[in-house]
Amino acid sequence: MGSFKLGKMTLGGLFKKPETTLYPIEKKTPPPGLKGHVVNHIDDCILCGICMRRCPTGALTVDRAEDIWSIDRFHCIQCYSCVRECPRHCLSMEPEYHFPSEKKFVSAYRVPPRKKPTPATKPAAPAAEKKEDPKPEEFQAEKPSEA
């Protein structure tokens, strides 16, 4: 029995570095394996659609006709399934979190046509001519990684 059992620890806290950080000014370095956000190295993507089938939330969409790989980051749960299953290892998980956004959008990436493998995929020649922004009213397309 007795009181002030926490006195030593509390007083000791006066002489220690604070446990917390001043967040917006001082940011923690993310550890290397942190599941921050999914990145597609779009040049290597063959639009096979395995990531789309494995995704438990349906955040990924592969549109072979339009040569577009897109991700709804508001649905993505960073479970790592797509990265693990990608046969070309073009998907990776980067340790930084995305900044919050006021508006919901889907990030769409167009696969460069020259890199598109011909044998396994369906012919998508008619759509390859349209080079303008894909469906701007629904898609807020980010710049492909090479730009």
Added chain:
Amino acid sequence: MSNATVIPFGPQHPVLPEPLHLDLVVQDETVVEAIPQIGYVHRGLERLVETRDYHQFIYVAERICGICAFGHSYGYAETIEKLLKVEVPERAQYLRVIWHELSRIHSHILWMGLAADAFGFESLFMHCWRLRERVLDIFERTTGGRVILSVCRVGGVARDIEASELAHIKDVLDGIKDEYNQLCKAFLEDTSVKNRLVGIGYISKEDAHAMGMVGPFLRASGVNYDCRILGNGAYGKLDYEPIISNDGDCYARVKVRALEVVQSIEMIEQAIATIPDGDVIVPVKHNPEDGAEACNVLEQPRGECFYYAKGNGTKNLERMRMRTPTAANVAGMTVALKGCDLADVNMIVLTIDPCISCMER
């Protein structure tokens, strides 16, 4: 009962982290009866087995509860492995135990913080949560997630922990142990804490048994029941004894949880010392047979969680059912509330560590 009044308690209440509603029938200041009501956070997660295959459902199972996230994915994975008759590599079993015991540490310390907050010991609450943060940092380093880890998979675990990282876990736990002992002293010996907890919300051993209570709530009433002793996974290879108290009051529940943290640290140290080398996952491709069933129990931080799975020959399960610890403990809570002072209701409700999200799924 002529002058009985019904006081609604919750679902929004400062002491409740989750929405539980209680109708407290009070006579003067004494609670005569407590009638619980749930249904505020039902999400229908069990039904998602119809639209997610058994590999994908692990991410749904994980989201049943934020605190027992790893526990649910572990329990689900073990159930499916039983259903598919898959042998998990030994290293994966050890890694699962390490992560699960870390979850227990963070869950118990979080709860102790909430309890301290409920009995008005604000600085103790902050110290508890400060220590818990270190466990979350371990999760972040080893799994890539702080709360939802997504590391457990059917057939093993998604990531290995390297020897250097295991040594780091041990160092962090050594640091926690030292400071945690001081916190424990405050919880178990401080007069103001004892005044608030001793003799409150008493449940006898017989009542505890009859109400089907589980976890630390049950063990605090003197019943020796802990699923880890069944030896599922790597638990069978670790040396440990369940922590029991015979007092059956709020203080006993705090004591059981406080001592379980120390025990979990020891178990992790044992696991780190004896972890074998090898693979961490085996590929699982086949579907469960039509009509095949499997049951499993897992001792989560809040108590025994029961899992049932039934296959239908496809990659989707026919049925997935979980009975979470809070579902078992709410009946016991109503017994504990009977005859208590109105001012003690919040403390008693908190000492069962209710997780309504788990309970309603």
